[in-house]
Amino acid sequence: MSQIHTHQHDAIIVGAGGAGLMAALYASKKSNVAVVSKLYPTRSHTGAAQGGISAALGNVEEDNWEWHAFDTVKGSDYLADQDAVDVLCKEAIDAVIELEHMGLPFDRFPNGKISQRRFGGHTNNETKKPVQRACHAADRTGHMILQTLYQQCIKNKVNFFDEYHVVDLIRVGNAVAGVIAVDVATGDFHIFHGKAVMFATGGWGRCWEVTSNAHSLTGDGAAICFRRGVPMEDMEFFQFHPTGIFKLGILITEGVRGEGGILLNGKGERFMEKYAPTIKDLASRDVVSRAIFLELRDGNGINGQNYVHLDVTPKTVNKYFELAGESRRITREDIEQKLPDIADFTRTYLGIDPVEEPMPIQPTAHYAMGGIPTDVDARVLADAQGNIITGLYAAGEVACVSVHGANRLGTNSLVDLVVFGRRAGMHIAENVPHMELLPLPKDAAASVITEFERLRTSKGKHKPYQLRQRMQKTMTDNVGVFRTEESMNAALAELKQLREEYMGNITIDDKGRIFNTDLLEAWELGCLLELAEVTAYAARNRQESRGGHAREDYPNRDDENWLKHSFCQKDDDQFRLDYKPVTILRYQPKERVY
Amino acid sequence: MQVQLRIRRYNPEQSNKPWWGDYTLQNVNRTDTVLDLLHRVKWEIDGTLALRRSCAHGVCGSDAMRINGANVLACKTLVSSFSREGSNQAKIQVEPILGLPVQKDLIVNMEPFFEHYRSVLPYMINNDPAPADGRERLQSPEDRARFDDTTKCILCAACTTSCPSFWANDKYVGPAAIVQAHRFIFDSRDQAPAERLQVVGDTFGVWRCRTAFNCTNACPREIEVTKAIAEVKIALATGEV
Numbered sequence: 001m002s003q004i005h006t007h008q009h010d011a012i013i014v015g016a017g018g019a020g021l022m023a024a025l026y027a028s029k030k031s032n033v034a035v036v037s038k039l040y041p042t043r044s045h046t047g048a049a050q051g052g053i054s055a056a057l058g059n060v061e062e063d064n065w066e067w068h069a070f071d072t073v074k075g076s077d078y079l080a081d082q083d084a085v086d087v088l089c090k091e092a093i094d095a096v097i098e099l100e101h102m103g104l105p106f107d108r109f110p111n112g113k114i115s116q117r118r119f120g121g122h123t124n125n126e127t128k129k130p131v132q133r134a135c136h137a138a139d140r141t142g143h144m145i146l147q148t149l150y151q152q153c154i155k156n157k158v159n160f161f162d163e164y165h166v167v168d169l170i171r172v173g174n175a176v177a178g179v180i181a182v183d184v185a186t187g188d189f190h191i192f193h194g195k196a197v198m199f200a201t202g203g204w205g206r207c208w209e210v211t212s213n214a215h216s217l218t219g220d221g222a223a224i225c226f227r228r229g230v231p232m233e234d235m236e237f238f239q240f241h242p243t244g245i246f247k248l249g250i251l252i253t254e255g256v257r258g259e260g261g262i263l264l265n266g267k268g269e270r271f272m273e274k275y276a277p278t279i280k281d282l283a284s285r286d287v288v289s290r291a292i293f294l295e296l297r298d299g300n301g302i303n304g305q306n307y308v309h310l311d312v313t314p315k316t317v318n319k320y321f322e323l324a325g326e327s328r329r330i331t332r333e334d335i336e337q338k339l340p341d342i343a344d345f346t347r348t349y350l351g352i353d354p355v356e357e358p359m360p361i362q363p364t365a366h367y368a369m370g371g372i373p374t375d376v377d378a379r380v381l382a383d384a385q386g387n388i389i390t391g392l393y394a395a396g397e398v399a400c401v402s403v404h405g406a407n408r409l410g411t412n413s414l415v416d417l418v419v420f421g422r423r424a425g426m427h428i429a430e431n432v433p434h435m436e437l438l439p440l441p442k443d444a445a446a447s448v449i450t451e452f453e454r455l456r457t458s459k460g461k462h463k464p465y466q467l468r469q470r471m472q473k474t475m476t477d478n479v480g481v482f483r484t485e486e487s488m489n490a491a492l493a494e495l496k497q498l499r500e501e502y503m504g505n506i507t508i509d510d511k512g513r514i515f516n517t518d519l520l521e522a523w524e525l526g527c528l529l530e531l532a533e534v535t536a537y538a539a540r541n542r543q544e545s546r547g548g549h550a551r552e553d554y555p556n557r558d559d560e561n562w563l564k565h566s567f568c569q570k571d572d573d574q575f576r577l578d579y580k581p582v583t584i585l586r587y588q589p590k591e592r593v594y
Numbered sequence: 595m596q597v598q599l600r601i602r603r604y605n606p607e608q609s610n611k612p613w614w615g616d617y618t619l620q621n622v623n624r625t626d627t628v629l630d631l632l633h634r635v636k637w638e639i640d641g642t643l644a645l646r647r648s649c650a651h652g653v654c655g656s657d658a659m660r661i662n663g664a665n666v667l668a669c670k671t672l673v674s675s676f677s678r679e680g681s682n683q684a685k686i687q688v689e690p691i692l693g694l695p696v697q698k699d700l701i702v703n704m705e706p707f708f709e710h711y712r713s714v715l716p717y718m719i720n721n722d723p724a725p726a727d728g729r730e731r732l733q734s735p736e737d738r739a740r741f742d743d744t745t746k747c748i749l750c751a752a753c754t755t756s757c758p759s760f761w762a763n764d765k766y767v768g769p770a771a772i773v774q775a776h777r778f779i780f781d782s783r784d785q786a787p788a789e790r791l792q793v794v795g796d797t798f799g800v801w802r803c804r805t806a807f808n809c810t811n812a813c814p815r816e817i818e819v820t821k822a823i824a825e826v827k828i829a830l831a832t833g834e835v
Contacts (some may be wrong), residue, residue, distance in 0.1 A: 040704065042749050043646075043654040057729075100730040103718025103783065105738060105745050112732030137745070143653060144745060151717035185697065214648040250651045344816075345651060348670055349625070465637035509641030512607045515698040518641035 004189045009034040010432045011196040014166045017044035019396030019421035020200035021149035024158045026425025031432040036181055038165040041150050045202055045214045049142025051255030052134025053414035055092040059113040060132050065089040067125040075121045075284045076405025077547035078589035084401040087376050088419050095418040096135050104148040106137050118258040121284040121409045130282050134411045139253050139341045168448040171228040175390035177438040180445045187513030189445050195435040196428050198393035207532045208365035209472040212251035221398045223527035225372050231567040233400040234370035236539035237548045240481050242288035244364025246307040254410040257281045260330055261312035265300040276594035283594035286407040286548045289363040293481045309358035369408055371400040378424030384567040384580040395420040406547020455522045460505035464522040467498050471532055479536050484553045488540035495533045537575050538568050559589050595682035597622045602689040604696050624674040645700040655750035660689040665752040665812040691755035707751045710767040714775040714793050719786035737782040744777040744822050746815040753809035753819050759802040766802040769809035769819045776822040787835050795830045
């Protein structure tokens, strides 16, 4: 048996991406905080975000936060809670300015102000035309946010536990007392005993075969909470980003289309004109992903293959600018300067120079709109009635406030993590001094240690990667861009089978303690399986199409029956669903046309 | 195609001697990355192989390794770079980066690297009150361009662990830390270039650089590291930023 070490802090923040670091900066001003992360902070996936972070700064043309809010609500297919969206879009302005003050090297307009570009679904509400709202640092905006926040944490001497993998939550009734982590380097278990716990662990795109997500995005935080009785909200809504590199899934930012890039099918048609006549290639992601999927199904892929082209060559882009009567033109230098990483990716992985040739793309599993339910202060909800779990917080992709509803707008993930990461940090700082440190339950770490020993000493037939590949295949085939009752029944049956094999017939090679990533990957697979099942279950239950959830057997949105959030919990191995009404303020649901 | 993959292995729980693991992989695509091959070994052949990786497309900085003698990111290095067009064979040798203590297989202790990083005050220092209108500090596109290159750094350590001066003396702050210092020294909004110049002007600072250019060659983000170091040297020599 490994040694168990105990640490005591006021608050424990799990995950060191944008949301976790932002929260840490604020929470550590007034309390003793530990940031516990399975990766070095700068490895977090916030760093992979490319195109921009939206805020209605109006630096180059008229804009206001209410337009941003309307776009977000419309993008969400009216499932977002409008009070939370107001917070998001109003505070986005202040948050972006704060990032600039922290040193974030935004690109600049000639007048010295932060540069802004167009992005999918962000519009001038009067003209309905795309608006320049996305603040950016080339096509590495997320990288610069992550670096800047980490730098500020270094400056403010935030207390980090790097490469400590959190594997359980210590829940005591309707409150928390800390988390349990494995020190990756030694394999020892550590109890982090505290008054408040925040999860900022990101998404679970690794449930699918083709994904833009890092290998480490295995949904640990969501799965841990789910196992400890926390409901999962709106899990049926997972975003497929329209433009992933063919087969690899690496993200090609919407900023490419913001700069004028267009989508072309095998017949050379700009097919988005059919699906979104006004805004075309810059429609919401769910709309564009479905359009690509349908084009491919109709045999309109390039050379009959399973991809279409994203074309940002100046030749093509300028041709379409001219056709549209637009005065702007792009040059080779614009692409090199504004999209250097994209150019690097396609040159490295495809041998394709985007200045000369179009890029082969397909939809890629990208972002969880659903997750751990929270209020606007990032406090986790115990149920659909809105009761709070004392001391438990979540923000960023792992959380569901809900500001993204059924489909997230591009750039809004970065807005979400800085705005709600900050609100979590502030709330923790204000409240932790008055909160009670609950005593640790006896043998707090016992159940997770038992599970680790089971995996370590298992002698079954299947290696984790085999089960993982089967899960990814069934999720891709059956719970992808389009779903049906039948496909989801198939997924649920396969996932049940996989869970049985995971519990009873798995084996790993590494029986050691130090850097046992074999063991940790096996444990991560358990998290993915858990969340895949919740996703498929919630998706089968929702008998309508809305945003990222497209049912072929229920092709229309059904506001009468389904304008509500789903809350999924598991009791005694049985799923249970409950519903929470959507908060509607200024924007009444109407048909969604781009 | 077929790849002969040789991996430097080390597991102190079993033996204090490192060894070479030889693996023959079939059905490899020329466009597979070395990370793909390492995953195949780890998942299909020997789960005890330890390595760091996350994003798998060259932006998180986890998987800097020494591959066929050069520091690269495993996820950004394609098999095709080690095999002539038309050939269906490749030999690839993978070792941990040099100059940091190896902990297990391809995993090194990154703490000394991050200690050097922290020593250069890698954060914006500007004690002026924020603009009264509550908006951003202004910066011209030219001023912004001045340090653009060094903002790309992902702290993968490929540069520092390819540097002969760092190999010779690990007290040298190394190229990555200087890149970070450069990023702030030349940012028009920052007010502490002098403090940073003092750190990197120290005995274990920029003057240890012998312009071998290994760092520039190693950088997976194509930062002109040696040039950045030279700019810092010039700033020290002239007292002008």
